[in-house]
Amino acid sequence: MSAIALLMGLLLLSYLGSLIVRGRATHGLPSGVEYACLGFVVGPHALGLVDRAMIDDFSPVIHVALGWLAFVVGLDFGRVEGRRVRKRAMVLGIACALITGLVVGLATFWLLSIAHVAGIERTGALVLAAGAGAVTAETTRFAVDWARARYDAKGPVSALLFEIAASDDLAPLVVLGAIFSVSRPAGLSVELPAIGWFGVSVALGGLLGTVTALLLRSAEGYAVWGALLGTLMLGVGTAERFGLCSIFVTFVMGVALAAASPARRVLRTMVGATERSVLLPMLLLAGARIDLNPLFQSRMLVVVIAVLLIARVTGKLLSGLLVRAAAAPALGKFVGVVLIASGPISISSGLVLALRFPGPIGDTLLVAAVVSAILGEFVSTFALKRLLFRIGEATDPAAAGGSAS
Amino acid sequence: MSSSKHGKTVLGRIVDVFSLAVVFGIGYGASRVTSSFGEAAIAFALGLLLLGGTLMSELVEIIGVPHLTGYLLAGILAGPYVFHLIDHATAQKLEAVNSLAIALIALAGGAELRIDSLRQGFKSLLTATVFQTLFGLVLMAGVFFVARPAFVRDMPIVALAGVSLLWGVLAITRSPSATLAVLSQTRANGPLARFALSFIMASDVVVIVALAVVVTIARPLIEPGVALSFAAFRDLGYELLGSIAMGTTLGLALAAYLKLIGKQLLVVLVALGFGATEVLHYLSFDPLLTFLVAGFVVQNLSRQGDKFLHAIEETGGVVYVVFFAGAGAHLNVPLLREFWMVALLLTGSRVFVTFMSAKISSRVAKDEPAVRTWAWAPLVSQAGVSLGIAQVVARQFPSFGPHFRDIAIACIGINELVGPVLFKFALDRVKETKQPSPSLDDAEPTVLNS
Numbered sequence: 001m002s003a004i005a006l007l008m009g010l011l012l013l014s015y016l017g018s019l020i021v022r023g024r025a026t027h028g029l030p031s032g033v034e035y036a037c038l039g040f041v042v043g044p045h046a047l048g049l050v051d052r053a054m055i056d057d058f059s060p061v062i063h064v065a066l067g068w069l070a071f072v073v074g075l076d077f078g079r080v081e082g083r084r085v086r087k088r089a090m091v092l093g094i095a096c097a098l099i100t101g102l103v104v105g106l107a108t109f110w111l112l113s114i115a116h117v118a119g120i121e122r123t124g125a126l127v128l129a130a131g132a133g134a135v136t137a138e139t140t141r142f143a144v145d146w147a148r149a150r151y152d153a154k155g156p157v158s159a160l161l162f163e164i165a166a167s168d169d170l171a172p173l174v175v176l177g178a179i180f181s182v183s184r185p186a187g188l189s190v191e192l193p194a195i196g197w198f199g200v201s202v203a204l205g206g207l208l209g210t211v212t213a214l215l216l217r218s219a220e221g222y223a224v225w226g227a228l229l230g231t232l233m234l235g236v237g238t239a240e241r242f243g244l245c246s247i248f249v250t251f252v253m254g255v256a257l258a259a260a261s262p263a264r265r266v267l268r269t270m271v272g273a274t275e276r277s278v279l280l281p282m283l284l285l286a287g288a289r290i291d292l293n294p295l296f297q298s299r300m301l302v303v304v305i306a307v308l309l310i311a312r313v314t315g316k317l318l319s320g321l322l323v324r325a326a327a328a329p330a331l332g333k334f335v336g337v338v339l340i341a342s343g344p345i346s347i348s349s350g351l352v353l354a355l356r357f358p359g360p361i362g363d364t365l366l367v368a369a370v371v372s373a374i375l376g377e378f379v380s381t382f383a384l385k386r387l388l389f390r391i392g393e394a395t396d397p398a399a400a401g402g403s404a405s
Numbered sequence: 406m407s408s409s410k411h412g413k414t415v416l417g418r419i420v421d422v423f424s425l426a427v428v429f430g431i432g433y434g435a436s437r438v439t440s441s442f443g444e445a446a447i448a449f450a451l452g453l454l455l456l457g458g459t460l461m462s463e464l465v466e467i468i469g470v471p472h473l474t475g476y477l478l479a480g481i482l483a484g485p486y487v488f489h490l491i492d493h494a495t496a497q498k499l500e501a502v503n504s505l506a507i508a509l510i511a512l513a514g515g516a517e518l519r520i521d522s523l524r525q526g527f528k529s530l531l532t533a534t535v536f537q538t539l540f541g542l543v544l545m546a547g548v549f550f551v552a553r554p555a556f557v558r559d560m561p562i563v564a565l566a567g568v569s570l571l572w573g574v575l576a577i578t579r580s581p582s583a584t585l586a587v588l589s590q591t592r593a594n595g596p597l598a599r600f601a602l603s604f605i606m607a608s609d610v611v612v613i614v615a616l617a618v619v620v621t622i623a624r625p626l627i628e629p630g631v632a633l634s635f636a637a638f639r640d641l642g643y644e645l646l647g648s649i650a651m652g653t654t655l656g657l658a659l660a661a662y663l664k665l666i667g668k669q670l671l672v673v674l675v676a677l678g679f680g681a682t683e684v685l686h687y688l689s690f691d692p693l694l695t696f697l698v699a700g701f702v703v704q705n706l707s708r709q710g711d712k713f714l715h716a717i718e719e720t721g722g723v724v725y726v727v728f729f730a731g732a733g734a735h736l737n738v739p740l741l742r743e744f745w746m747v748a749l750l751l752t753g754s755r756v757f758v759t760f761m762s763a764k765i766s767s768r769v770a771k772d773e774p775a776v777r778t779w780a781w782a783p784l785v786s787q788a789g790v791s792l793g794i795a796q797v798v799a800r801q802f803p804s805f806g807p808h809f810r811d812i813a814i815a816c817i818g819i820n821e822l823v824g825p826v827l828f829k830f831a832l833d834r835v836k837e838t839k840q841p842s843p844s845l846d847d848a849e850p851t852v853l854n855s
Contacts, residue, residue: 004683008676015672060447067448190438204431211427214420215459222722223459229723230455234431237449241435246445277672355444 003057006050010061010281017276030146030381031343032276032283033373039287040370050288058285059355063246065282066348067236070247072275073169073345074205074254076268080141085163092160092323093167096339097137099322100315101171105133107311108304117300119360127183128304128361131353134175135369136312140343141165143376147384147394155393160327161338161384169251169345176349177201177248180356185243197244204242205249208235209256216261228271247352279344286351290367294360301364308368309375316340330391338387341380342372418467425460428453432483432490447498450491453483454499454730455723462726471829473586476726477822480733491734499731504692505678506728507789509721510582511693512674513589514606515656515700516714522599529770530603533780536766537604538577538611541758542619546573548754554747556808567626568805574619575794575813576755578612579605580824581693583786586725587828589718595837596773601783601828609693609790610645616794617641620801627802644691651685652695656702663709670716678724693790732788732821741815748815755820759784775835782831786824787817 013035028034042049078085085093109129112120120128144162147153181197192200208231215227235253239246258264295301320336328335350369354362388394432453443449454476461482462475483490523530549572550565557565584605588598617638625631655677662673677696685692700717704710741748763781772780795813799806832838 004680008680011672011676011680015669018669018672059444063445064448187441188439207427207431211424214424215456217420218417218463222719225719226455226459226723226726230452230459232452233448234428234452234456237445237447237452238431238435240445241439241441241443241449 003054006054006058010284013280013284014277017278017280018273029377030143030341031140031347031373031377032142032279033343033347033370033377035280035283036287036290036347036370036373039284040290041287042284043288043290045290045292055285055288062282062285062289062351062355063236063240064233065278065285066352067232067239067246067250068278069275069282069344069348070173071232071250071254072271072278073173074251074256075258075264075271076166077170077251077255077258078167079268080163080166082265082268085167088327089160089163090167092326093164094171095322096139096164096316096319097168097171099319100312101133101137101175103315103318104136104308104311105129107314108132108308111304111307115300115303117304117360118298119294123183124361127179127357128364130175130179131349131357131361131365132304132308132368134172134179135346135349135353135365136308136315136342136372137172137175138168138342138345139165139316139339139380140341140345140373140376142343143341143381143384147381147388151385151388151394153388153394155388155391157328157331157391158388158393160323164323164339172345172349173245173248173251176245176352179353180243180245180248183357188243197242200242201239201244201249202252204235204238204244205252206256208249209253209258210260212253212257213260216263216267224267224270228267245352245356247348282351283344283347286347286366287370289351289354290370291363292367294363295367298360301360304364305368305371309372312372313340313375331387334383335387337383338380341376341384342369343376346372418464421460421463425457425464428456428460429483429488429490432457433488436488436490446492446495450483450495450499450734451502451727453490454480454734455726457483458726458730458733469830469833471587471825472590473583473725473729473825474822476729477733477736480730481736481738482733483730484734484736486736486738496731496734499727499734502724502727502731503789504682505675506582506721506724507693508678508682508696509674509717509724510585511696512677512700512703513585513714513717513721514581514602515652515697515702516704516710516717517585517588517602518606518701518704519710520705523603526596526600526603529600529767529772529776530607532770533600533604533763533766534607534611536762536769537608537759537784538615540762540765541577541755542570542573542615544573544758545576545751545755546570548751548758549573552747552750554808554812556805556812560805563629564627567623568802568809570619570623570626571798571802571809572751574612574616575791575798576751576758577608577615578787578791578794579608579784580786580788580790580821581605581609582725582728582788583821583825584783584828586729587783587825587832589721589725591829591832591838593832593837593839595775595835597775597779597783597831597835598837600772600776600780604780605783606697609697612790612794613645613691613694614641616797620797624801627805640689644689645694647688648685648690648694649698651688651690652698653702655681655695656699656706659699659713660703660707660709663703663712664707667709667712670713671720674716674720736818736821737811737814740811741818744812744815747812748819751812752816752819752823755816756781756785775837779831779835783824783828785820785827787820791817791820 040046044052109125112125141162144165148158177198182194212227212231216224219227232250235249236246239249316339317336319339324331324335346369350366354366457479458476461479462472465475482488485493485496546569550569557568584601682692685695703713760781767777767780795810799810
């Protein structure tokens with residue numbers, strides 16, 4: 001397959017993604033993991049229609065797409081459906097992500113400290129453990145949104161879950177920012193402590209977000225897109241040159257823009273509409289980037305992924321108990337199962353880590369992200385559907401029956 | 406390619422200067438921290454050029470200079486010859502954007518051409534084409550022959566005549582992209598804008614034919630052992646007819662899509678810009694002509710013209726900034742410094758010849774006053790087509806072609822900077838430019854109230 005053919009394929013996916021927005025995102029799987037699977041199938045390790053060199057050629061596109069998605073999340077952070085997330089829901093969301101990330105991180109590090117994996121030394125083990133925590137921390141808002149739209153669900157529990165899922169992206173992105181600040185690339189002429197690089201990430205995102213807000217004061221029509229794309233690409237490019245986490249920088253940029261721009265509502269509407277158009281091609285490229293070779297070479301990495309998934313389920317069950325205790329006592333003990341759904345943020349985090357740490361660490365984390373999303377599809381989506389019907393928030397059996405068929 | 410209402414206040418200008426300083430400051434800081442441009446170098450360059458170009462265009466607007474010049478300046482400053490915020494390799498990679506930009510420029514150019522106005526201005530267009538082409542080619546060949554730059558000094562007279570003819574063809578090339586960029590920024594409408602658009606779009610076809618004719622004639626003059634061959638005309642016929650046929654088909658398909666679906670035009674245009682261009686290259690058709698015809702068909706054989714133009718403007722606005730700023734980054738400043746004297750002589754002569762040809766043809770065609778006075782102004786700009794011809798000469802005549810190309814690049818650089826300024830000045834003088842449209846802040850109350 002030529003690069004142009006791949007580009008056309010990505011544009012086709014982008015086109016389909018834009019149609020899904022219009023259809024209220026109820027088509028396909030909530031996490032969009034099927035596109036990652038498609039990418040894997042056409043990628044170098046299955047059918048080989050897209051080779052590794054070509055994927056590497058597309059890496060600037062991947063970086064920009066990842067940055068854009070994080071920027072969209074940042075721009076809309078702390079808001080759902082045009083209103084602010086309640087404080088309690090936000091705290092719960094962040095706490096759930098932290099609990100899960102911590103459980104996964106500790107479990108992974110414990111395993112790596114008792115079992116040696118070739119090519120992963122102590123620093124690598126720390127990066128892998130922290131990365132695993134970041135990759136598995138989220139509950140995707142797409143799953144809750146998908147279930148609410150598909151089964152016409154309305155009520156306090158679905159609203160709470162949606163708010164939690166919309167708030168928990170902060171923790172993994174901050175952890176990614178921290179990982180990149182600690183693990184520095186060679187060849188930089190400036191040396192700073194990790195906290196300094198983390199500060200640079202925040203300052204860069206904040207500065208670019210503010211500049212974007214200033215530019216948008218006088219922008220019109222396509223100049224708005226020019227300012228948005230320009231600052232985003234500059235942010236992504238600068239972050240990559242400094243060895244910083246580009247998706248953390250653009251996330252901060254989105255938050256800063258939302259805070260500084262009086263046109264934030266128009267921007268959210270404009271930018272939000274592009275999310276699926278960017279997401280589907282990104283997922284395809286993420287799937288094509290999956291490399292199973294390190295797992296074949298070191299079976300211990302398969303065990304790492306298994307432990308990581310078990311820890312994730314445990315972390316989410318604990319998170320569920322917290323949610324139950326803090327906000328919804330009427331829910332069952334296993335409400336955490338509905339929080340297992342993961343998706344774009346997980347896969348984006350996995351892909352960013354795979355690009356930054358090529359080899360066993362990055363590849364393991366990307367595989368873990370995709371497997372986690374698949375697990376979420378099998379477990380969480382059905383659990384969520386059952387929960388919503390059980391508590392009477394999904395009240396449209398015709399829609400449910402129609403969709404089930 | 407934005408224009409602004411708020412940006413014209415003092416505060417707005419200060420904000421622009423601050424933002425530009427931040428953008429270049431980040432670029433400068435990045436270049437000091439690491440010499441490696443890395444994996445995302447292209448994203449960095451695109452962001453820098455897009456923002457730098459947009460901001461610079463807002464600043465140069467103060468002195469009445471078109472945005473296009475601001476984009477070029479930003480590219481020159483950021484490029485490998487001045488601040489080196491973008492390296493050579495990345496500047497080369499930016500050329501990938503060119504195929505999309507050229508497709509959009511040609512589609513917009515075709516869609517701007519309306520049969521009615523072409524019919525009205527047909528006499529003027531035909532006269533100007535004949536005079537500008539014949540006078541321009543012959544007189545500029547003469548100037549080159551007399552100027553006799555260093556690399557042709559030892560050539561026999563006959564060979565020099567052949568090279569001079571090639572220079573003549575180069576001199577009659579115009580810049581559709583610069584013309585459309587200035588028209589897009591100023592939203593100009595009137596006799597001069599219509600004349601400029603139709604003439605320059607038509608001149609693209611004329612130049613393709615002229616190049617084939619001149620190469621056929623010049624080759625035996627330059628290379629004595631080579632016989633006159635008309636094989637080039639067979640290829641030319643294939644290219645022209647094929648491009649027109651393909652453009653018509655594409656135009657009809659686009660019109661059908663716009664009527665039946667009409668959504669996601671951005672994705673469709675990007676797919677056309679990259680995918681269709683690749684197919685056209687494979688088929689040896691001319692993308693510029695094909696897209697020009699496609700745009701013309703959409704405008705004149707369907708009712709989708711305005712919708713189509715709006716979509717192109719939305720997409721093209723961003724692409725043009727990168728296209729021109731990228732061209733600026735490519736501008737070989739050391740070469741310009743080396744050849745500035747001969748380049749100045751050749752460009753000055755070209756402007757004079759264009760001016761005189763325009764005066765004579767306008768008198769013959771009895772043009773309207775605006776065209777009679779300023780018809781020459783839009784014809785000064787040169788850019789991509791001219792560079793393409795310089796590359797063709799360099800490739801087909803390796804003995805002197807690279808030197809020819811170097812001087813051509815120096816001349817094109819001058820014309821690229823001066824031409825758009827002259828064109829905008831002319832449009833301002835004949836009062837064909839319009840006010841900018843509302844900004845994002847104006848949209849906010851509407852959304853809030855809805």
